[in-house]
Amino acid sequence: DNQHVQKDQLADVLSHQYKAAYWISNLDTAQLDIPNNAVGEADHVVFLERYIMMAFYYATNGSEKSWVDPYQFGTPSSVCEWNKINDQGHYTLNGVECNEDNSIVAINMPSNHVSGSIISELGLLSNLKYLALNHNQLGGQLPDALGELTSLTYLALQYNALTGDLAPWIGVYSDLRLLGLSNNNFGGTIPYQWNSLESLETLGLDDNKIGGNLTILESVAGNLQQLYLGNNDFTQVLHQVQWNKFFKLQELDLSLTITH
Secondary structure (H helix, E strand, O other), X not given: OOOOOOHHHHHOOOOHXXXXXXXXXXXXXXXXXXXXXXXXXXXXXXXXXXXXXXXXXXXXXXXXXXXXXXXXXXXXXXXXXXEEEXXXXXXXXXXEEEOOOOOEEEEEOOOOOOEEEOOHHXXXXXXXXXXXXXXXXXXXXXXXXXXXXXOOOEEEOXXXXXXXXXXXXXXXXXXXOEEEOOOOEEEOEOOHHHHHOOOOOEEEOOOOOOEOOOHHHHHHHXXXXXXXXXXXXXXXXHHHOOHHHOOOOOEEEOOOOOOO
16 A cells, blocks of 8 residues: 555665565564465454554664563564553553454553654554553654544554644544643644544643634534643634533643633
């Protein structure tokens, strides 16, 4: 798929695509056979997702030992075992988590010194529901290919150095319950396409460079419980927002927000 990998990227020895392809072909001691069956069948999914996670590893400087925990990336074990149980206070699985069909459903790597950029290949993880890369050093813009993750319910990217305008394609996440984009360098306005985020319970946009008005949020107010908008440049007069629509709201942050 040209949106995810182009031939010139695979030919560039410095690219994460080349490094991942070379690894899976020559260095991976698991020695998976290259699948020749139809896209979507089990062997194809296992091979593809193994390549994708190694591409992510190279693109985010995991290979340079910058990650706090490598989560067994690059070991012969299944990608579904590239994780670690964190039982400090509550049970969580950090790293990669799979479903019963051995397909990736979660990537949970907060505060792990993950740097570089988010790769478009993640958009091929068709069963991904949970993506948490918050409190890292990721930069650049969000790739449009992430708009293909239509099953996503949790997207936490707060406290990074991400740039660009807020992406309209986030509106395809009709089951999304948490969207964390706080403390980045996002600009633009809240896209009207976000009016389909009716499952949203937590929205964090604070500490960015976002302008425009807030009335689009009235369309998704029904389930919102936490709303963080502080330290931006919203021009909508706050009293014009119909706050009575936000009847489940428990936390609201508008601190340091410029209004006119």
